[in-house]
Amino acid sequence: MRRIVFLCRVIAPALFVMFSGCQPEPVLPGLDYKISRSSWDSLPALQVRIAFQPAENGKTRLLFADNAWGQDSLWNTVKDLRMHAGQGTSVINRDSGWVEISHATGTGPLEVGYKIIQDQPLSGDPSLTYRPIVQPEYFHVFAHNLLMVPEHYQAGGKAGEGQGQASGEGFGNRAAVRLSWEGWEAPGVVHNSFGSQQPEQDLGAIDLDRFMSAVFVGGDFRVLTADVKGNTVHLAIRGDWIPFSPEEVMDLLRQTLAAQRDFWQDHSQPYFTVTMRPFSLERGSSYQGTGLTNSFATSVSNNASTSLDQLVYLFNHELMHNWIGHAIENESEEAQYWFSEGFTEYYTAKNIAAYGIAGKDWGYYIEAVNEKIRQLAASPVRTAPNSDITYENFWSSRDYEKLPYYRGFLFAFYLDQQIRAVSERRKSLDNLMRDLLKDSREKGIKLSGGHFVKRANAYLVEDLQPFFHKYIENGELLPLEDYFRDLELDFKTGADLFHLGFTFSPERDSVISVDPESAAFASGVRKGDRVLSRSIYMGATDKEVELVVRRNGREYPVSYLPRRKEPIPQLLDTPENREALSK
Ligand SMILES: [Zn+2]
Known part of the structure; x- marks a missing residue:
């Protein structure tokens, strides 16, 4: 059920009409939230009151995840949970992320109230964004850490579990949602993913996954x-x-x-x-x-x-x-990061240049190509096969995380220029991208290597498959120097790559090895040094690394530019290159 509802979100309106025409709309249960300004134990708080249709068996679970978006113990932010007088009793199960309410059956809507507070002080830690922020002047919360949802409203049970079976109630993961806000009257603001400055918000029938993927802010x-x-x-x-x-x-x-x-x-x-x-x-x-x-x-x-x-x-x-990643969805998340991250990265640079965003021009694009060549060359996993870009590697290693950005970008660049050359500049990768969007919206086709190659081949003379296999699947480095020569682009060979020159201990408080050819070694860093303080701009070749190290009871300050030369090609920012790449 959820699957079909989900598809309705992304496929053409005509198909949606077909679907809703052949299946009568169920009467959707209501979900009413009242959120007002409040306090708890002298802290500012958001008072939430939720009214909902209880489950038929006399036990209703309201979902509220204790762990979400990299944050744990989110139940610490929930205070004063209570039922409307005489309606039943509740038991909280933090680990499972729900509160279970026992109530009489055959009654009307139930009402539950609770308060949300900020449980950690504001700091420079950006991940605090993903906990509720409730200050006297404003609030900043995401749906999943403000609003509880009845489990039986959802298609597959728990929120965020992905595909599930249809629920017994047949609501298809949708509800008729209303929100009302109190306490942020002008000049205060109420603003969120569904509207601006609306104290009463009637969202109508909404998919609960869409509803729970939202941000709410208010105040100043x-x-x-x-x-x-x-x-x-x-x-x-x-x-x-x-x-x-x-x-x-x-x-x-x-x-x-x-x-x-x-x-x-x-x-x-x-x-x-x-x-x-x-x-x-x-x-x-x-x-x-x-x-x-x-x-x-x-x-x-x-x-x-x-x-x-x-x-x-x-x-x-x-x-x-x-569009890239959402409207055109990867068939298998990590396996197509070369597309969803690499092509996003490419069109970030290309569109900024092509549309002159923030006054940028094709010099920005040329520098972006050069930067990706340098970043890929500096990556210790630059020739890892695509199959190594797994969930585990992607989330645990910054090298693997960034690999599809660099590799995919350069592949997109290559293909874009190839299509432009073959079509004598009448077509480009842009056309192929819009084909892929159409395939996704009209036919529900997800992005896979096979589908991509098939669609790309329509713009090329030679079959892309062996090329794709070699440079994306096997991870070989693109022969960019030869390619620049073929395209008659001006380039130089040789660039500075970021090179720290030594390896930290896992605790990052001592040096476990030093490259004897590096600037780090030349400036005096030695194996076994204790690192007392450090200032390092990772990836920046023009900012000095500054360290204070201790060796044999003495302290030494060290500074050097963290770079090494590599014979890699770099495009020149010349009028001819700009012309060749943009026209
Ligand atoms: Zn991204």
Whole structure:
């Protein structure tokens, strides 16, 4: 059941009509939430009241995950859970992520109330974004850490378990959801994935997975609004920003969405919002984003080391996932990261250049190609086969995590230029991308290597399969130097790669080996040194590594540029290259 409902989300409206025409709509159960400003033990809190249809057997479970999105003990944020007087008794099972309510059968809706508080102080730890943030001036929460959902409303039982069987009640994982907000009257703000400044929100019948993939903010946020070809785009942002103004961020968002929707010829999303939460960070910059229903939630360090350029990349990469990765879904998650991450990375650079986002031009694209060549060359797993990019490796090793970004990008670059050359610049990889979107939306075809090759072959003279096998599946390095020569692109050979030059102990407090050819060795780092302090910009070849090490009871300060030369090709940023790559 959930499967069909899910497909209705992504396939053409015509098929949806067919589906709903041949199966009568069940009357969906209601799910009413009232969220109001409150307090608990002198802390600010959100009071949530939920009214729902109880399960027929007299026992209803409300789901609330204790572990989610890298956070544990989320039940610590739930206080004062109570039933409406006389309606029943409740037992919380934190480990299983639910509260079970025993109640009389055959009654009307039940009502349960609870409070959500912030259980850890705000800090520069960006992962705190994924716990409830409830301050006197504002709140920032995700659906799964604010709202409980009755288990029997869901198609497969527990939230987030993936595909399940149809529920006994036959609701198909949908409910008629209403939200009402109290306590953030003007000039306060109520803003979320489903609307802006609406104290009463009637979401109608909504898929619960979509509903539970949402962000809710309120309080002293500012809401900026733009129109992209008749569709509304919001930015909800709070705080005084050091590196840029909210208007600059909004303008960047508008440019990015307009460019991407034009690129895909897809202006079908009537409402979209981005939330942006500042956090303080003493050194360096940090930013992260999460793609959600109709929305994108970001947290960004607010200091002088953060720049608008980082947001240009973040917005363009993350919002591109609306199509690459979501609308065009991988058949098997990790096996096609070369596509969902690598091609997203490629179109981040290409679209920023092609549409002149934030004033960038084709020089940005050329530098992006060069950077990917350097990053891949510096990767210790650069020739690992695609089958090594497994769930375990991807989440435990930054080298494996980044490999499909680099490899997929360069493969996309290669293929783009190949299609342009074969078609005498009448076609490009852009056409193939739109073919893949159509296949997904109209036929529900997911992205696999086989399907990709088949669709790509329509634009090529030679079968892509052996090439795909060699460079994606087997992971060999693309012969880019020969290719640049074929394409008559100007390039130089030789570039600086990031090279720390020594290996840390697992605790990162001592040196377990040093490359004798490295700048680290030349500047005095030795095996066995205790590292007392360190300042390292990972990946940056132009920022000095600064260490204080202790050896034989003495302390030594060390600094050096962490790089080594490699004979790899780099495109030159010349008018001829710009012309050749863009026209
Ligand atoms: Zn991504």
